[in-house]
């Protein structure tokens with residue numbers, strides 16, 4: 514009987530080769546869109562276009578010399594929504610004067626209602642950070658400590674489980690390529706390790722901003738590994754001479 518470890522992807526009959534190939538292509542496209550989504554979410558965090566270390570530091574460590582809302586509307590990603598001149602200064606001086614409820618009702622609430630609430634409401638794009646009441650606004654007039662731990666937990670558990678399953682499928686397919694066993698084992702272990710390092714670093718970045726470099730490095734590694742896990746099997750199934 515043929516041994517499982519001797520089986521190679523290039524021996525797959527056409528229907529099964531199509532099943533595996535299309536799955537690889539679709540996962541690759543999904544990953545590219547996820548990367549684009551990451552870019553859209555974070556590229557404006559520091560107020561400048563382009564995704565840089567400074568965006569990641571601001572998003573995950575925060576800006577501890579400032580309140581969350583001030584760092585967003587003054588040189589941050591939300592400044593663009595304050596179109597009328599003077600509105601930004603009104604909010605900033607309200608915070609400096611102690612952020613009381615009277616000033617909120619009289620000055621700040623109308624500005625937020627006009628410019629911010631369309632996204633920052635319980636049904637909007639930013640439903641986790643609503644700005645429709647004084648109590649809700651108080652949450653973002655605290656010191657900017659970056660991503661809250663609760664949000665990290667929500668993102669980390671779904672991503673680690675779902676990307677873990679994706680790597681299980683990709684690494685499983687990759688294990689039947691014709692590369693040397695040692696190379697295969699390395700390429701199989703690395704993505705799982707990088708996934709844990711990436712989300713671990715995202716957590717630790719709340720305490721030490723330099724850790725964002727580790728996060729960026731492990732994220733880039735994962736991207737490269739996605740490429741290897743998808744392209745090598747495709748190459749062996751369709752292009753490599755038996």
Ligand code: HEC
Pocket residue numbers: 554557558581582585586590591594595625628629630631632633638639642653
């Ligand atoms: C078009 C939708 C949209 C509008 C309009 C908008 N925001 Fe945002 N806001 C977002 C998104 C998306 C994020 C998360 C990404 C980011 O932080 O850049 C965010 C994040 C924030 C945060 C950080 C929340 C947190 O807890 O991390 C604050 C504070 C904020 N916005 C304030 C405002 C203010 C003030 C205005 C009005 C001047 C405003 N936003 C207008 C979409 C919007």
